[in-house]
Amino acid sequence: MASPNEKKQLLLRISPGLYEALAAWAEDDFRSVNGQIEYLLTQCVRERKKSGRYTPRQEE
Numbered sequence: 001m002a003s004p005n006e007k008k009q010l011l012l013r014i015s016p017g018l019y020e021a022l023a024a025w026a027e028d029d030f031r032s033v034n035g036q037i038e039y040l041l042t043q044c045v046r047e048r049k050k051s052g053r054y055t056p057r058q059e060e
Contacts, residue, residue, distance in 0.1 A: 012037070019033070022036055022037065
């Protein structure tokens with residue numbers, strides 16, 4: 001079983017324009033592009049949980 005602090009790796013393909021926009025935003029926020037993407041995804045998941053639309057999968 002993975003430890004709670006272990007991070008998953010994934011390959012993400014995005015358009016060059018989106019990458020440039022994320023890179024500029026990350027620089028403004030003093031983050032790496034990877035850190036910015038993780039931050040944005042975390043914020044989206046939090047908002048989804050708050051709205052009540054988030055239903056975690058039940059593991060068997």
